[in-house]
Amino acid sequence: MPEDLPSPxxxxxxxxxxxxxxxxxxSGVDRSxxxxxxxALLDCCRAGFRPGVVTGGGNFIRGARMEGTTRWRxxxxxxxxxxxNSLMLQDSIERLGGVARVLSAFPAGPAVEEFSPxxxxxxxxxxxxxxxxxxxxxxFLTTDTAAALRAAQTGCTILLKGTKVDGVYDGDPATSPxxxxxxxxxxxxxxxxxxxxxxxAAVAVCRDSRLPLVVFDATDPSNILRxxxxxxxxxxxxxx
Numbered sequence: 129m130p131e132d133l134p135s136p137x138x139x140x141x142x143x144x145x146x147x148x149x150x151x152x153x154x155s156g157v158d159r160s161x162x163x164x165x166x167x168a169l170l171d172c173c174r175a176g177f178r179p180g181v182v183t184g185g186g187n188f189i190r191g192a193r194m195e196g197t198t199r200w201r202x203x204x205x206x207x208x209x210x211x212x213n214s215l216m217l218q219d220s221i222e223r224l225g226g227v228a229r230v231l232s233a234f235p236a237g238p239a240v241e242e243f244s245p246x247x248x249x250x251x252x253x254x255x256x257x258x259x260x261x262x263x264x265x266x267x268f269l270t271t272d273t274a275a276a277l278r279a280a281q282t283g284c285t286i287l288l289k290g291t292k293v294d295g296v297y298d299g300d301p302a303t304s305p306x307x308x309x310x311x312x313x314x315x316x317x318x319x320x321x322x323x324x325x326x327x328x329a330a331v332a333v334c335r336d337s338r339l340p341l342v343v344f345d346a347t348d349p350s351n352i353l354r355x356x357x358x359x360x361x362x363x364x365x366x367x368x
Contacts, residue, residue: 134285134356136176139252141279142169143272143289146187148346149213155187157216166220168349169257173226175353178252180282181217182260182275185209203267207234210271214259215239227256233274234262245281252282272326276333287339288355288362289326290346295363296325313365325365334365341365 134140149165151158172179188209189202197205214230221228229251231243240261241247251258263274272289279287298321299307315335318325325343326334334341344355344362355361 133359134177137178138285139178139180139249139282140172140356141180141182141275141282141284141287142352143182143275143287144184144346145291146184146209146213148290148292149183149216150187157187157213159216159220162216163220163224164349165352166217166224166226168352169217169221170224170226171350171353172356173255173257175356177353177356178255180248180252180258180260180278180284181214182271182278183210183213183217184271185213188212200267203263203269204234206271207262207265208236210234210263211236211240211261214261217257217259221257227254228259229256230259230261232262233260233265236262248278248282258282269329270327272330273333276326276330276337276339279339280333280337284339286356286359287334287341288346288352289341289343290352291343292345292347294345294361296323296343296365298323310363311360313363315365315367318365335367338367 149157149162151161169179185206189205211232218228218230230240231248232240233243248258260278263271293301296310297307301307315331319331342355342359342362342364345351
């Protein structure tokens with residue numbers, strides 16, 4: 129995707145799963161792991177990029193999987209989890225000498241600001257790392273959809289989805305050794321193959337906004353800056 133290579137000064141959006149921030153603990157947040165991602169985001173800033181971040185909340189709770197809990201309540205619990213993750217990242221970024229703000233679509237008290245696209249753009253362009261918390265503020269929508277929306281609303285040139293594998297496969301590479309990795313895809317093809325990289329609502333936002341997406345291995349935080357310079361280390365997805 130050389131034509132999609134973002135240039136310094138570009139706004140970018142990174143989606144990280146909550147599980148990644150847990151490190152090897154499986155749940156909660158691991159301070160040393162969060163510090164490593166904070167340092168990687170500051171490396172992106174020093175390289176001239178304007179990063180925004182959406183995290184999942186799966187290291188604390190996965191709304192859709194809370195058996196026995198009313199779905200919309202479980203989803204609100206998940207939104208609160210993303211606030212915790214964002215505040216942890218903000219704390220690490222600031223302790224490392226950077227500037228970060230948490231903008232939340234979900235009311236969470238004086239520790240966060242209410243999300244607005246214009247405020248987010250101003251902060252990003254000032255060199256601040258913007259942490260988008262609270263999902264979309266609505267139940268039944270995933271943080272993937274939130275990431276796609278925030279990227280579109282703030283004029284990001286690319287959406288990076290950090291996962292535990294180096295791209296999109298036609299099967300689970302952990303359980304299917306013969307799974308084939310895709311170098312490139314279109315959004316329509318991804319839906320046709322039912323690859324489930326993102327939910328359909330997130331795909332629709334990306335496709336309709338003509339927003340390029342790269343799915344890459346984010347278990348190594350240094351890959352965040354690397355994929356901005358070389359998207360081929362992941363799977364590039366765009367609508368032709």
